[in-house]
Amino acid sequence: MSTQVAMVTGRKKRGGGLALSGLAWIVGTLFVLPVLWMALTSFHAEEDAAKNPPDIAAPLTLDGYRSFFDTGPWPSIANSLTASILSTVLVILLAFPAAYALSIKPVKKWTDVLFFFLSTKMLPVVAGLLPIYLFAQSVGLLDNIWLLIVLYTSMNLPIAVWMLRSFLAEVPVEILEAASVDGAGLVRTLRSVVAPVVTPGIASAALICFIFSWNELLFARVLTGTVAQTAPVFLTGFVTSQGLFLAKVCAASLVVSLPVLIAGFAAQDKLVQGLSLGAVK
Incomplete structure (x- = not known):
């Protein structure tokens, strides 16, 4: 039975x-x-x-592809790559030690610090657009790729800190104690001990920051013109008074999406592993 x-x-x-x-x-x-x-x-x-x-x-x-490449998209694609890659590198360099301080070596009132990071994402982006525009205009940074790099870094930094803190919280304390006994300093510990353990988390955080930077449109549309124009802004130029040319737009969208797709497929295993690790408590 x-x-x-x-x-x-x-x-x-x-x-x-x-x-x-x-x-x-x-x-x-x-x-x-x-x-x-x-x-x-x-x-x-x-x-x-x-x-x-x-x-x-x-x-x-x-x-459709011939028509798209005849319009000269390479400067816009290069701007997107520059802004996305450099901002992602800066985000990881800043978020990694911050997440270490909030998890392995917790600072005082670390919960308040985390809430402060999270609160920066509560303000709608469009609400801060006018002050940023006026500031960029006053210092001569309009249509400058470095302005986008700074904005993308500040935009993605809270996300990276929260993600990396979840990964760093899983690092065994024993290996940190062993590194301390061997005389490793803070920088050596972060570079040679902690970083290899949380490589999947770093990869997943970097990939998400890269995707967010690559797809960002509002800041790039308002704060750039022709010199620092990014690929998403370039795509909006295909909507003209003559109408919408579907084949050309689809070809352009597919080409512009390729860097994100390639990065996603290349880091797919680390992304899944990193997100899964961060979810285990």
Whole structure:
């Protein structure tokens, strides 16, 4: 009797697992389908892309990509790479010791410090846009890539501190004590002992900061013109009074999304490992 109950229970568990797997595949497909549709549309001619209903079997062409690259997107892409990479490096360099002080070597009233970091994300970005614009105008930093680097660093720093603190809280105290006994200083401990242990956390925090910086539009749209224009701002230029050219826009969007997709796939294992580690308490 107990064997039959166990078999029935096992079938129910397998059935429940299959149902959840099927649901996960459906949800994943719904998320990926718009991206696949955008990729397919980018290889269609403009007249085929504008058809309603759309023609999936329309002839494929590279005209959308040729038209996009003829507009000269490389300076904007280079600006996005510069702002995203440099701001991410600065965020990690600042957030790592801050998270260490808030977790392994807690400062006084560290909960108040964490709340202060979090409170900086409560103000809507648009509320601080005018003061930042006036300040940048007064010091001559409008249309300057360094202004975006500073803004992206301050924007992503609270997120990185919170994430890295979760990872650093899992570092065994014994290895820190062993490093102290061996005479390692603070910098040596952070570089040679703590950093290798929390590499997945650093990678995941850096990837998220890179994605947020790359996709940011509001600051870049208002504070830049032609010299420091980023890729998202460049994309807005395809919406003209002549109309919206779908094939060209889809091709441009796919090219601009490639750095984020490549970074995500390259650090996928560390991202999953880091986020999972940070969630374990």
